[in-house]
Amino acid sequence: MSTPDPVHPTSVRLRVFSLNCWGIRYLSKHCAQRYTMIGDLLAKEQYDVVLLQEVWSEKDFDALRKKLASSLPYGHYFKSGVIGSGLAIFSKHRIQDTLRYRYSLNGYPYMLNHGDWFGGKAVGMAVLNIGNTTAHFYVTHLHAEYSREKDSYLPHRVVQAWELQHFIRYTSAEADLVVLAGDFNMHPMDLGNRLLRTYADLRDAYVETPKFDGCEDGGTMIAENPNNDMVPPEKGIRIDYILFKGSSRLELHCESMSTTKGSVPDHAFPYSDHEALTAELRLDRVSQDGVSQDGSKGMGPLARGSDRTAGKLAELVDIVTEARTEVKVGLHCAQGMCYTAARTGVMGLVLLLLELAIAAVPWLALGAPGPFPSVSFYLLGALCFLILLTTALLYLFYTMEIKSLQEAEDQMRQAVGCLQERLRGFPLASPGPPRLGPPGKERRPGGVGPEE
Amino acid sequence: MSTPDPVHPTSVRLRVFSLNCWGIRYLSKHCAQRYTMIGDLLAKEQYDVVLLQEVWSEKDFDALRKKLASSLPYGHYFKSGVIGSGLAIFSKHRIQDTLRYRYSLNGYPYMLNHGDWFGGKAVGMAVLNIGNTTAHFYVTHLHAEYSREKDSYLPHRVVQAWELQHFIRYTSAEADLVVLAGDFNMHPMDLGNRLLRTYADLRDAYVETPKFDGCEDGGTMIAENPNNDMVPPEKGIRIDYILFKGSSRLELHCESMSTTKGSVPDHAFPYSDHEALTAELRLDRVSQDGVSQDGSKGMGPLARGSDRTAGKLAELVDIVTEARTEVKVGLHCAQGMCYTAARTGVMGLVLLLLELAIAAVPWLALGAPGPFPSVSFYLLGALCFLILLTTALLYLFYTMEIKSLQEAEDQMRQAVGCLQERLRGFPLASPGPPRLGPPGKERRPGGVGPEE
Numbered sequence: 054m055s056t057p058d059p060v061h062p063t064s065v066r067l068r069v070f071s072l073n074c075w076g077i078r079y080l081s082k083h084c085a086q087r088y089t090m091i092g093d094l095l096a097k098e099q100y101d102v103v104l105l106q107e108v109w110s111e112k113d114f115d116a117l118r119k120k121l122a123s124s125l126p127y128g129h130y131f132k133s134g135v136i137g138s139g140l141a142i143f144s145k146h147r148i149q150d151t152l153r154y155r156y157s158l159n160g161y162p163y164m165l166n167h168g169d170w171f172g173g174k175a176v177g178m179a180v181l182n183i184g185n186t187t188a189h190f191y192v193t194h195l196h197a198e199y200s201r202e203k204d205s206y207l208p209h210r211v212v213q214a215w216e217l218q219h220f221i222r223y224t225s226a227e228a229d230l231v232v233l234a235g236d237f238n239m240h241p242m243d244l245g246n247r248l249l250r251t252y253a254d255l256r257d258a259y260v261e262t263p264k265f266d267g268c269e270d271g272g273t274m275i276a277e278n279p280n281n282d283m284v285p286p287e288k289g290i291r292i293d294y295i296l297f298k299g300s301s302r303l304e305l306h307c308e309s310m311s312t313t314k315g316s317v318p319d320h321a322f323p324y325s326d327h328e329a330l331t332a333e334l335r336l337d338r339v340s341q342d343g344v345s346q347d348g349s350k351g352m353g354p355l356a357r358g359s360d361r362t363a364g365k366l367a368e369l370v371d372i373v374t375e376a377r378t379e380v381k382v383g384l385h386c387a388q389g390m391c392y393t394a395a396r397t398g399v400m401g402l403v404l405l406l407l408e409l410a411i412a413a414v415p416w417l418a419l420g421a422p423g424p425f426p427s428v429s430f431y432l433l434g435a436l437c438f439l440i441l442l443t444t445a446l447l448y449l450f451y452t453m454e455i456k457s458l459q460e461a462e463d464q465m466r467q468a469v470g471c472l473q474e475r476l477r478g479f480p481l482a483s484p485g486p487p488r489l490g491p492p493g494k495e496r497r498p499g500g501v502g503p504e505e
Numbered sequence: 506m507s508t509p510d511p512v513h514p515t516s517v518r519l520r521v522f523s524l525n526c527w528g529i530r531y532l533s534k535h536c537a538q539r540y541t542m543i544g545d546l547l548a549k550e551q552y553d554v555v556l557l558q559e560v561w562s563e564k565d566f567d568a569l570r571k572k573l574a575s576s577l578p579y580g581h582y583f584k585s586g587v588i589g590s591g592l593a594i595f596s597k598h599r600i601q602d603t604l605r606y607r608y609s610l611n612g613y614p615y616m617l618n619h620g621d622w623f624g625g626k627a628v629g630m631a632v633l634n635i636g637n638t639t640a641h642f643y644v645t646h647l648h649a650e651y652s653r654e655k656d657s658y659l660p661h662r663v664v665q666a667w668e669l670q671h672f673i674r675y676t677s678a679e680a681d682l683v684v685l686a687g688d689f690n691m692h693p694m695d696l697g698n699r700l701l702r703t704y705a706d707l708r709d710a711y712v713e714t715p716k717f718d719g720c721e722d723g724g725t726m727i728a729e730n731p732n733n734d735m736v737p738p739e740k741g742i743r744i745d746y747i748l749f750k751g752s753s754r755l756e757l758h759c760e761s762m763s764t765t766k767g768s769v770p771d772h773a774f775p776y777s778d779h780e781a782l783t784a785e786l787r788l789d790r791v792s793q794d795g796v797s798q799d800g801s802k803g804m805g806p807l808a809r810g811s812d813r814t815a816g817k818l819a820e821l822v823d824i825v826t827e828a829r830t831e832v833k834v835g836l837h838c839a840q841g842m843c844y845t846a847a848r849t850g851v852m853g854l855v856l857l858l859l860e861l862a863i864a865a866v867p868w869l870a871l872g873a874p875g876p877f878p879s880v881s882f883y884l885l886g887a888l889c890f891l892i893l894l895t896t897a898l899l900y901l902f903y904t905m906e907i908k909s910l911q912e913a914e915d916q917m918r919q920a921v922g923c924l925q926e927r928l929r930g931f932p933l934a935s936p937g938p939p940r941l942g943p944p945g946k947e948r949r950p951g952g953v954g955p956e957e
Binding site (some may be wrong): 154173219227278316452468 | 582584586587589603605606607609672675721745884904908911916923
């Protein structure tokens with residue numbers, strides 16, 4: 054259970070765990086044995102909430118659930134796509150409700166070797182009541198980055214980050230405590246990561262913690278991990294995160310954080326190809342005058358609201374503009390691909406009609422020899438048909454991709470417009486007219502939301 | 506602009522319009538002329554917010570936008586799916602932000618004659634600041650009902666209603682005012698409608714209004730409308746709605762409501778095959794002691810919270826249980842279809858292998874006559890291939906359908922469990938421990954949310 058803190062006796066501490074389990078049955082190395090190890094770890098350690106990614110088989114989730122029946126009695130597997138979302142949550146506290154948002158874009162179905170499309174990538178949300186705190190836990194896994202130099206999935210990942218921040222901002226208004234964990238497949242300063250942290254006003258546990266025990270620079274994909282097929286640079290890369298924010302009612306601190314370090318004592322191999330993260334969060338109530346229980350001034354939304362000065366707004370404008378440019382690049386590519394699919398389809402159709410016309414000659418001029426040997430005739434016909442079918446499916450797919458990119462771009466344009474308007478009125482702005490509501494109306498912690 | 510009310514001088518009135526435009530270019534009757542009529546109407550009438558459905562072509566949206574540049578200067582088209590979502594919003598007040606949630610289920614891609622799948626049905630949300638009120642407007646269009654007696658899309662529509670109430674409940678926490686309008690394709694007492702209204706705590710403008718001018722029983726699909734292909738029963742049916750709710754800070758009343766009545770004066774045909782809805786809403790601030798400006802006791806969430814007694818909870822349990830049963834029926838069907846697709850695929854594969862084996866005989870036993878005339882050989886091969894391909898695609902599709910149905914069913918099971926737990930403790934329950942927050946912490950209007 055969430056334990057009282059000895060130094061801050063009225064505080065509550067929460068242990069949150071996150072791991073990309075790399076659980077592709079029959080394909081991931083030592084998959085079954087690793088799940089046993091993961092289950093043992095979770096059963097032994099006193100975690101409050103466990104957020105897992107890449108649990109690709111529901112059978113593995115069910116096995117974990119059975120094993121954790123006493124230590125983490127509540128669980129939910131987020132079903133989505135063809136295979137599943139791979140996302141799961143286990144909790145000591147009853148899961149009150151769950152919500153799942155499936156990203157509009159997630160790679161290409163024909164990239165079978167990458168396979169992200171089939172995973173139905175999403176963000177899963179679970180509502181928990183911890184004591185009398187309403188907590189929203191989010192778990193996600195964004196599209197993988199297969200090449201840092203030529204990352205053709207960048208627009209998709211940026212749109213995912215955009216949808217993720219949007220979803221969190223709007224669904225977390227009621228929460229006292231927000232935690233987002235998962236494999237973002239983005240380095241700390243990558244565009245999508247900046248967008249997510251800044252717009253949804255999330256704090257990075259690794260950056261905030263005063264006590265860290267783990268890999269150098271917080272790496273979660275490290276060269277020392279023998280499960281790694283794509284060996285990351287010597288120092289490792291940090292692509293898995295635990296982010297959090299409190300509210301006007303709840304002050305949140307990350308007290309300590311740790312990661313696994315590749316090998317596991319007494320075991321021949323690590324838990325996964327990623328490192329596992331554990332964060333210890335301390336929850337302090339904030340009294341009405343904005344002072345938290347340890348005497349420090351609360352970082353509630355009112356306090357934070359004043360932080361959101363021109364500088365912060367300008368930063369957001371820059372980030373969203375950068376994201377919009379990236380989406381535009383993606384849009385340009387998708388439009389090109391859609392055009393190519395249409396052109397190839399038309400060529401296939403012309404070829405098919407031509408072949409049929411030539412084949413019709415002997416029927417029309419009876420007795421003339423057939424212009425084709427029949428094998429090549431049918432093979433060519435089948436080829437044309439196949440081209441037509443494939444290009445039709447691709448055309449449909451690219452059309453949907455274009456629509457999703459356009460929607461994200463529209464939203465970003467809107468957001469930049471609203472942010473700039475607020476920015477323009479900034480230094481001269483009066484506190485504004487009182488809102489249509491009682492004077493005590495609270496301002497919400499939902500990031501630099503344009504609704505404020 | 507939102508106008509002050511003469512009887513309630515400090516109140517604000519809002520005119521909301523909703524119409525399913527039936528805008529399928531080249532297929533819907535008089536499509537271009539009807540858009541001209543709709544544009545004229547919207548430009549003339551003093552609407553604050555216009556929510557449109559079935560605007561299938563973005564070109565038509567752009568034309569409307571141009572025409573309404575001065576009367577309704579802000580607009581957004583929600584892009585989704587292959588064609589688009591068909592959803593659009595126009596507003597007198599600046600659109601601060603938009604969000605779109607695409608439903609997991611929306612019919613079948615091979616039902617080309619119904620075509621819903623290609624529409625990428627969704628719910629669109631727009632955030633508006635009206636004066637100093639934060640308003641969330643939602644527009645949606647659920648899957649059509651092609652046969653009331655044998656409605657094979659019922660599980661899909663129920664899951665859409667489930668996702669809709671979930672989305673609204675969680676994204677409206679910050680809003681003072683929530684309006685949902687659209688073509689639900691459900692009669693007033695249909696399961697999905699009850700689920701939506703009860704769980705998201707939405708009030709039906711037609712039921713609430715003291716002043717109604719429109720078709721009998723509020724019908725929006727009426728026999729008198731010559732555009733109607735599927736002639737509804739004599740009295741017409743009510744499947745288009747404007748629903749709303751206020752908050753603890755804002756009291757909301759529907760002052761009057763009207764619908765078009767089939768024909769339009771001076772025009773040869775109506776605006777659409779559906780009737781248009783207009784609702785006039787009155788917004789009253791609620792003072793801190795819960796009294797609205799006209800002296801009546803506010804219906805804020807605190808007041809409404811006490812309404813949510815055992816009776817209301819029990820009703821919700823019944824509705825969600827009924828919905829869960831419907832989803833289970835859908836799941837059973839989808840599993841059957843998935844199995845059939847797999848079996849047919851295997852048969853196609855066996856046939857293909859058999860044919861290849863027979864064809865291999867003459868090559869192996871040189872000189873033996875070919876067992877097939879080549880035309881039938883190639884035709885059979887093509888047929889087998891086509892069967893394999895179709896069944897593979899269908900298998901993928903049904904697998905995704907099953908996952909989405911299972912996710913909804915899981916969420917419903919969770920919800921029923923939580924509702925029942927609250928119900929069990931009801932008559933004896935104390936007001937509960939104070940929440941981890943200042944005493945002034947406000948309770949939110951988010952319906953009978955399990956998070957409360």
